[in-house]
Amino acid sequence: MTSATRMCVLALLWGSGFLWIKICLNEGLTPGWITFVRCLLGTAVLLGLAYRARQRLPRDRGTWGRLAVAALLCNALPFLLFSIGEQTVDSGVAGVLNATTPLWSLLIGLGLGTERPLRATRTVGLALGFSGVLLIFAPWNAGSGLTGPGALALLAAAASYALAFAYMARHLTGRGTAPLALSAAQLLTATGLGVPALTVGGAPTVTWTGVLAVALLGIFATGLTFHLNYRMIAEEGPTSAATVGYLLPVVSVGLGALVLGEPLTVRVVTGMAVVLAGVGLTRVTTGRAAAPHTAETVTCAAPQEN
Template sequence: MSTATSPLTTATPPRRTPIDWRVRFGVLSLIWGFSFLLIKVGTQSYAPFQVTFGRLFFGTAVLAVAIAVRRERLPRGLRTWGHLTVAAFILNAVPFSLFSYAELTIPSTLAGICNATSPLWGMLLSLVALSEDRPTRRRVGGLGLGFIGVLTVLGAWQGFSGLDVTGTAMALLASLSYAVGWIYVRRALAGNSSSHLSLTGSQLFMATLQLAVVTPLFTDLPTSFPVVPLLAVVALGSLGTGLALLIQYGLVAEVGPTTGQMVTYFVPVIATAAGVAVLNEPLHWNTPVGAVVVLVGAALTQHRSGSSRTARKSEPKPAPQRLSPTPVTADQP
């Protein structure tokens, strides 16, 4: 669910699709926006780790089919697989699980808005970890504005009354995990000769293995399989993770990361509308107002000076990495 890309390069160019990119952009926004609703429905009958495992399993299955159809080669080398294992933990296993646990106690609308803070965390961390990512007044202002928006969403002036602190903290930590993972991938896997598809599929596979180990240790095997929550988990994995990644990759490759990243600003809007309309979740004035402030701040953090943009023109075009309804990072979408 989150929306994010990485600076991985791909050895094979993406194939053109007859479907206009604007249509795919809209579909991707809807898929990722509804992912938070699907998590909420799934956790009504299944444990959070089970929802996360199902999401990863079905998402991996979709990418495995795509890899087979395109006859892509899997990454080679223990070093590469080691980095993919770490990336899978930070970008998939941890944030997916945190969002599932968070939505046990917070509305899906709040989870979707917390997910939108990923660019803010990304910029804050990149200023420390990436020497080439220098701050500008506009970007620093956007960072401050974004966190003011977060406080508005949470109702800080009321002492955060009515919110579950633990669930909200988990959702924000999930967003932070995306940002940490992006920096790790940028440092560890940039320039890898394997294709984006094979790297992403392999990463999801490693995350699935991690959840396959963890889930039986902390959950009991379900005694029943309610249809609606089960379908929600299947859709979350096959559509919200597998298909969404394929669409995102094609979008970024076709129209570039600047346009591709705009999907991030539609996701919390759709997540909020879905939660209110379908799940009847409450909506107070500070939630949409704060969300708008967060998105404006996030947009400002993506701004780069003219010299920075010029310098980056010589870099290889980034390929989408993630991995979820989302994260977004400083480079992306």
């Protein structure tokens, strides 16, 4: 498989997650059940891969305690928020709003003092990125603006990812646990954290289409994509992985329009372009190319540092 082909396959699998969430919701599955089953199936995939690679799960309490925080911020909570958000927001827009994660990461880094003071290019990028979000929300447009709780839930999910990256960079990465095993353990913890959400929203409706969609979401868009992304970083470097990150909103918007007939408004498409341009500008002076924390990050364990 060539580099370009691998990149396209990974972007398609990863970016399709928003489509599968929307189909699950349309078929009567509740956000709680989507989150739980997704984590469960993703865990099964990663445990199998870790076993094949002979990587063992962590055994000390301290690591599992830190994993609980990471699993909440990077898996259980954002997965649930994305499902809640997509109850009222198109899947394509959800993918675009998820691309704001690097912007939140930058703001958090500035607040924690882990980011150097912004220079002109990154300042413009930050302002441009959130201007794109404002354009997508269009609060001045009472008829078609995205100002409801669903859109806010999607932004909160992206911010939760950013908090998780900051936490894991300090407390989980570089401590000797093999990455596949660490990711499997984190997603296993997230599965447990998702159990209480099963009681919210009543009993789900079970259809073959819904079962297929949640299976694709858990196995391919959650478990398998982490493995592919990890291999791409290891074999081709973080620059290729970064390029995949910028393709994800395009995939989510395209699939939403083609499969679900979601409208491609000029405002949303322009907003997407502005957000991605802003994200790009915030990263041009980092000194090294790192995989952007975009897209519905599959497991978020062992993230690549900015």
